[in-house]
Amino acid sequence: MPVIRSDKYGKTRVRLIRVDRSRAPHEVKELSVAILLEGDFSSAYVDGDNSNVLPTDTMKNAVYVLARTLAWDSIEALGGGIARHFLDRLSHVSQVSVEIEEGPWHQIGQHIAAFLQSGMERRTSRLIATRAGISITSGIGGLRILKTAGSAFAGFLKDELTTLPETNDRLFATVLQAEWTYAGNDLSFNELHHDVRALLLERFAEHESLSVQHTLFAMAVGVLEKIDSVTEIYLAMPNKHCLLVDLARFGLDNPNVIFVPTDEPSGYIEARIGRDAANVR
Amino acid sequence: MPVIRSDKYGKTRVRLIRVDRSRAPHEVKELSVAILLEGDFSSAYVDGDNSNVLPTDTMKNAVYVLARTLAWDSIEALGGGIARHFLDRLSHVSQVSVEIEEGPWHQIGQHIAAFLQSGMERRTSRLIATRAGISITSGIGGLRILKTAGSAFAGFLKDELTTLPETNDRLFATVLQAEWTYAGNDLSFNELHHDVRALLLERFAEHESLSVQHTLFAMAVGVLEKIDSVTEIYLAMPNKHCLLVDLARFGLDNPNVIFVPTDEPSGYIEARIGRDAANVR
Amino acid sequence: MPVIRSDKYGKTRVRLIRVDRSRAPHEVKELSVAILLEGDFSSAYVDGDNSNVLPTDTMKNAVYVLARTLAWDSIEALGGGIARHFLDRLSHVSQVSVEIEEGPWHQIGQHIAAFLQSGMERRTSRLIATRAGISITSGIGGLRILKTAGSAFAGFLKDELTTLPETNDRLFATVLQAEWTYAGNDLSFNELHHDVRALLLERFAEHESLSVQHTLFAMAVGVLEKIDSVTEIYLAMPNKHCLLVDLARFGLDNPNVIFVPTDEPSGYIEARIGRDAANVR
Amino acid sequence: MPVIRSDKYGKTRVRLIRVDRSRAPHEVKELSVAILLEGDFSSAYVDGDNSNVLPTDTMKNAVYVLARTLAWDSIEALGGGIARHFLDRLSHVSQVSVEIEEGPWHQIGQHIAAFLQSGMERRTSRLIATRAGISITSGIGGLRILKTAGSAFAGFLKDELTTLPETNDRLFATVLQAEWTYAGNDLSFNELHHDVRALLLERFAEHESLSVQHTLFAMAVGVLEKIDSVTEIYLAMPNKHCLLVDLARFGLDNPNVIFVPTDEPSGYIEARIGRDAANVR
Structure with a gap:
């Protein structure tokens, strides 16, 4: 007899903008919210009994109402x-x-009511709430970054299919995804987000990189060493290869000047770094 | 001292087309391959020691070589x-x-060397290989389907934020994602994929739906009952709402004729169905 | 004094699904409509006088109403x-x-009320109506096609920057965009669309191609020769290059078996073919 | 006899990054280039004679070589x-x-070799060169902007399908596309681009908007009045509607606080503004 091993349902892509015009400049927050419920829903699947099923449309309404009534x-x-x-x-x-994903809006000049959002960077958060408690993670998505110096990749494992040359000076480009877990639930999240983001960027910029893995770890350590309330950090750093163009065919040199950025194929590196070996997921 | 709790790396979006012109019609297979490795890589992260790191570029080369040399x-x-x-x-x-994702190419008419791919549907597979063995799952992605009859949603839980009316006759549209696990590793995968896909579509079409959950379960059961070598099936069925347009404002009726399809917000339902309650993930 | 040299406004991406359940199988038409108006709107721009401006929201309402009330x-x-x-x-x-763009829905098996749309191909039309009359064009968008034989590219112009080798046997892949103009306004558009599409695919499949240009022209001629009511046809055929993988580095041959399909950079060829040289746009 | 009424071909999506490490900070320019040729190519279409056809692959090579050798x-x-x-x-x-499209990279902090690009905004240019001369336009694409005050839409034309309420206070959001034509070919393009962009944003922010058309015109006039070397400016401003959520159903007010941003359907307004009525396109 077939049985449900796991299930969840809810509403995704509930978008909203909250405007606070009591401030100068006005404050604009643009969010996309997803909610997923787990629990006792098997009769809906097996019998078509919807008596336990709160409509996802109601979840959408709740998001709008809570965005209006909660102080957040x-x-x-x-x-x-x-x-x-x-x-x-x-x-x-x-x-x-x-x-929840937030797309950052920036004030235009000194105007109190005009904003621009040129970006794909997203501030993210993920909350998992059960009867036992709540875990809160915050993150960054879509942050495209690039180093024009201080990046090598050499001394790697080679086999008969290896054609990649070693290099001590390459372009290092990625689209950073980060997610970190907090030790508590009552923290200054905006300030912490700002601080973690700044540390990630600083370590990326300063690190003498021997590989993506090497820099990823340095960035994670940089956060864990400075921000006590972060207990674990996950970083995903696809290697968006920038290929040096071979201009020797045309009698020209190309001393790391002209590159072709590529989207595919793409390297991919991810790791989860904690304060100790316990609680391995 | 920060430690790595988990990590993986590899190459994604390695695209290739294999053409077999020994057949009539020619056979075209277009794939996108992703490979991720886990193992003893901590020295790369911590010390910048790449001696254990096979370049992802080599993984890409291996895909091309294996696509050429293996009989598959x-x-x-x-x-x-x-x-x-x-x-x-x-x-x-x-x-x-x-x-691996495969995008289906179809012969044009009776021509042996001309093909069209009008689709976003993808055939997928995911293999996890360890020293202990290999697990193989197959799937479908991006399959947009729609029912114009036989779909209701009523008798659901209501609270003071519920405004959705009950309905016994609605449009039911989704973009199906399916993934199923096989009992063995030496199976007729092409035939099985064809059969599972046909069963999923048939059950979707025939089912008297009381909710997305209800139909999702019926589709899963339809596969598990007929295909012995499938041990578990995961289905994700976002509810791509089609809203009935209110034409009464203009003195017109609209007896389920004109709808507005929407991308967001979107309902979302997923479940994993097995043959018994054991092995819950 | 700044003046308006041209302007237009309207509503885009008005999506709708029309279901006709009086037929067996049911008929599903999914459309995306865009409307743009030109005329005497300068006072809106210059003075903020909206008295001539029909809201684009009203245009959206009109689309729904007309989709319901017109026989089409x-x-x-x-x-x-x-x-x-x-x-x-x-x-x-x-x-x-x-x-208007239409995304094709196909019946699932013999079920009268279940449909699948696995495709990105779009049927398109563009109408320009003035006080003097109306011009109607129909088209195809997003149709990905591929030839595995009968395609060469040689004898081309070379300069000192040319590194492309000549070939008499390559993969030829494109994403066809077509748009053709009709001689009249009261035609069997569905039948004509079917016939033009079939001719384009047949000529693509049969043509011994010496270049994308060569095949594009043959496809256009194929339509103009057979369909009297088409007066002009525009085809855009990006060359979605499929690169033969160099496996000789690994001691393997690759007789047109393994290719890498690429999205960028992309060749691009477009032409507008008519029955004679008059009426050049 | 079918004839070619117009045709063009070339290479699109030629991406490159140029790094100049002689500066501090380093300079990073990331471009995507498209080239299209028109001329005497009919024998390629009609006869498959490629002797006049420079391969698009050669155009790609030329872009890389010129990006390296030209001083730009x-x-x-x-x-x-x-x-x-x-x-x-x-x-x-x-x-x-x-x-050519350019994606802006910004220095990270004070680091000379680290950059971030969080944006979808693009700097664009379009050059049309003939034997008679060259026309140069510059532009902006993908710049998402929003006003939280100073935007009305009232006094518009109404018919029996009009349901939109008038408003004197709405959110005004758009994704600006701009393109302007220069009077000459030897100008300080970087400085001019900066100045035009700043004027467009300033006028958008300051304008008391009675409609999108009204603000679009004010923005164009703002540029034409201040920048003598711009002869014409084209602006496209889709109206990315932000709908005020009806919270009265739940006993709540919503004084322009919670909105739903929508992607479709979308209003669309475009106009081309010049210094006088001559040279209408």
């Missing part, structure tokens, strides 16, 4: 409020996952 | 060969993950 | 009705452009 | 050099079009 200044705070809303009122729900 | 007729067979290649020659690697 | 069986017929609607009621409008 | 500090200067290269050496070519 960070996506982590809003996410916590959304998670508690469903956990509190649905006794058959065992876990609520809330993911 | 399915992405599952090629994936197995790729996984074994790395596991056999890299003793410090404990796990190789290979994901 | 093709996007060309619906487009004509939409164009006339605005031209008839807005005397200050001199030109209405309507573009 | 703006995409307009590089584009001019590329256009002249082909016009000078190919006597059968009558027109060369070059389009």
